[in-house]
Amino acid sequence: MIAFNQSLALDMFGKRSNNTKHQSKLWRVLQRRSFTIVFLLIAILLPTIILVAIVDFVSTAKSKDAEVHSAALRSELSQFALALRDDESAAIAAFPDIYASSQRSLRAVPVVTPFFKYFLKRDNAKSFDARNLQWAAPAACSLDFSFPPSIKGETEDTARICLGYLSDDLAGPYLYFSLRYPTNRITRHSQGTDFFNADHVELNLKNSKKKVRLQLVYEPATLALDRYPSQPQRFVGLHEVTGYFGDDPRRPTRAVSGQAFEHAIRTGSGQERTYVTLLVRIDSSLLLDSVASGAGSELQNVRGAVGIYVKDSVQRKASLLYDIPYDRSGVALMSLEKLYIANVPSKALLTLSIQNGENNNEVWRSDSIPEEVRKPSGFQIASDNWAKLIVSWFGYKSQEANASQNLGKSTNMLATLRQSGVLLPDVATRSFLYLTVALGLIIVAISYWTYSLFYLRRVSKISYLFASWKTVDVQLFKPAEGNNEISMLSRVIYLLISRSHSRSERLQRRIQRERNEQIERNRVEQEHVRNRKAILDAIGHEIKSPLQSLSIQIHKDNVAANRHVQRMMRAVYALDLATSVESGLQASMMVSNYQDVANYVSAFAKNTAAEGVIFDGQDSGVIAYFDPIALDTVFDHILSNAYRLRTAGTEITISLKKTLSAVQIEICNDGPKIEDGKEEAIFMLGVSSKTENGNLGQGLFAARAQMVGMKGSIRAENRTNGVAFILYLMSKQD
Structure with a gap:
């Protein structure tokens, strides 16, 4: 029983989860298409409301036409009678034949x-x-x-x-x-x-x-x-x-x-x-x-x-x-004509007659007014005809309506207003025509807007695909013709997409061409590497055997000779394993640790004092991370340039000081300065100031490679009277 309830709960939870997912998906779809949905709803509601108004209008007129028509005529006749009872127009009622014409x-x-x-x-x-x-x-x-x-x-x-x-x-x-x-x-x-x-x-x-x-x-x-x-x-x-x-x-x-x-x-x-x-x-x-x-x-x-x-x-x-x-x-x-035109807008037939017993003698009729004066406007005629046409679809025909009124106690004149064939009052027919025209315009506008909306949706979809780089293999839309806003927008987007498509194709061709060129360059370089590797292997083999014999023959007490032999052995082993001279110099074998760099530098300065090198700093007590052989190599490359470029008779100064983060060694000499902007270029392979043939410009390049191997750095800068090379080694923190 418990297992059944658990399975039922899981099924219900799964169904609820699926329903929630479907609802969330539906809500996202509605949000993405909110403008289209709202527009279509309005497009359906507006014509529907106007159609309902027209149907209700006609139905009401059909049920109440006789009452409305008679009431309208009575109202017009009352207005006409009131106008005649005014003191200003009393003579018109008394003598209608004289005051008839305007x-x-x-x-x-x-x-x-x-x-x-x-x-x-x-x-x-x-x-x-x-x-x-x-x-x-x-x-x-x-x-x-x-x-x-x-x-x-x-x-x-x-x-x-x-x-x-x-x-x-x-x-x-x-x-x-x-x-x-x-x-x-x-x-x-x-x-x-x-x-x-x-x-x-x-x-x-x-x-x-x-x-x-x-x-x-x-x-x-x-x-x-x-x-x-x-x-x-x-x-x-x-x-x-x-x-x-x-x-x-x-x-x-x-x-x-x-x-x-x-x-x-x-x-x-x-x-x-x-x-x-x-x-x-x-x-x-x-x-x-x-x-x-x-x-x-x-x-x-x-x-x-x-x-x-x-x-x-x-x-x-x-x-x-x-x-x-x-x-x-x-x-x-x-005049009677003006009173009739002003107070009888329906232009119904107005008859004025004098009551004489049982007989009525007509004295004036409104149809005596020229037709162009009493004839309704063209818009009113069109409104009446349209109302007749629409109402006839409902199978409805209007009956004649009339109204009569005595013009006053002091006169026996009777006014009769008669009209036939008018289905709706003039105001109603005009409103009816306005509603119909509005309905037609709304339908035309909605049709045009719907076409434009779906056209814009297609344009925006293609534009989004291009903008998001999802695909470039999309069939382009045909730009709309004309000079309106949508046509201009479609042409602009079409032009942008066409240009983007062309640029993408050109970029793909260029990338493919560069890829092919790179493959060819790699193939050639690999051949060169294999060739140079073979040469380096041969050179290393020829040098390793004599160096090993030489290292055995040199006495252990000869420190300087052993140091030079060790430098050569390291270089040969590095070149033997390298694919190029550059990688060989950078991959030389080092044994770096924390030791007293002040003791080493002061001893180095004493050994080279005869060549004009002086030391400025403490003799011991400065611990740094370095390899003595690699640092000796760096000093040799830097002093080689200093000996060659210093001003004759001047000294080379090596100074040492400790900063918060490193140990700084400066090697300064008087002489020509480095050309502005080339302080970094001199450390590149092949850059040299010598003019002799055969110089490869590897000294400072090798010096930087050695410093990098000791987790240090080197830079050059111009001073007032010459050049300074500054070496940075990691110091041991207390």
Whole structure:
């Protein structure tokens, strides 16, 4: 039982260990490909989310289209009705046929709300200040006429005119004329003088029966002059408007009365310009034969033409600056067309009708507007068509939607908005098209990025193989075409890899060539070594026998002779075992140990004192690691050069001193110095200062070889008067 449990535990542990290994391996793979995995996840999620949004959008629209469509039309119709109930547009609701078009010529139009007044009256004269005066004509009857700019920096000059009458004027039928135009400071008219000596407005009125020409001139405000002569600053820019018939400045008419004022307006260019606004009332008896109650309807046949004359400081007479003939059309500030375009963005069919019992008499339809005005933009048409196409894939067709609303309690006019064939609201279809375009762009971008990603992965893999020197036998990728970033990167990497591949091939060929050359050199050198070994064997054999006989014959008490024979015996045995002269010199037999080097050096100096060698140091007590025979060889080679190169008559000094780490022996002589930079070269084999033929330059080379054999070292340096050779031996530590 215990054995079974142990085997079961081992199996479970082994499985768990294998699972851990697999998980670790999977995690490493995911880490190495984290960018690719995250990119692919995003690439899948983005189109999926947009597709879900489109499907949800269409499904919601399909289930709630009737409600949404009707609600949208009701909202638009409510906005239109609210715009008509405004005081500014009340006349449009009352007279839709007159105010339908956004452009019309200057003719008398009916207004509902009175707008004529005197700016300066006895009631407000005490507190009046022309600088605070503000007034504007009703927008419904106002027309804008554009002219080329009279000053630099402006796009155009605009004259705004209103010619109207009250439809139920209890005071009698009057024409009300309002004009606003840009000008310099007004030049007033003096009674009895020519009109062309001052600024004035020529107003021409006509109907089917009569024609009247009035000259409207600016004169001082008599009320201000009479009652407040000491306060002229309060009335600056305020003028009385007087009317004259024809060209006679002597006949002012009481049928025309009004006032005008100057004020500054900031234009679209940001500049402030001076405008003058005049408001006059004209007695309709000038044009109508009868002024009885109800004759106001005849005023709608009155047409007008305006000429605006301006005089500046340079001109002697006023000149015609703005001319508005009878047949010229102006742009209405407010009309049914503008209200329809502004408040009915769906461009559904709008019908205005008057309820008369059970019958409805249509007075205006929005399809009377020119098609280019009410037609949706090209983008909106494309959006609607695309929405129809996509929604049709779901087997869905929209039904007609309509909405109706009475325009007010005081009127029996009914507005009806009707639309068919529109599947979604205009905002929805535009959003739908945006989503579809975004989806297409995302799919194209993801396709391009996916191709680029896998291409870059292949490039990076090949680049990694080359960079890590794992292989050079890799099939190179084809560089991408084009001038974008990926193409440039692939071409750069391809060029680098190609160059690296070429360099690798050249390096392999060079290494192989050098290997072959080295093999050939080794073969030749081996032949030379065998040849020299044979020669050295022969020489060693010829020298060993006489040396052995000589060593037997020399008496033991002859220390110097025995030392020289021992040096020769060591050299011969070393050469016999060596493959070259160099290795023979370096492999000479030594017996080194710690002994008194001061005793040895002082004795050596005494033996060579006759040759001019002196010793500077203690005679004994300095223990160092050396072989006397090898050190004697070193001294002989160094003193040989010193004897030859020293200045005649000078001595050679051998000094000895002990440092913390070694015993230092210096051999100094006066004479020529070593050439700069060649202090180390003189210890190389074959380097010699002798000029005789046959010298091999082995002395200092052998000296260094002997010092190395004793675990010491040697170096040369220039002194003030000559050269010093410095020997270092290991000292015995206390």
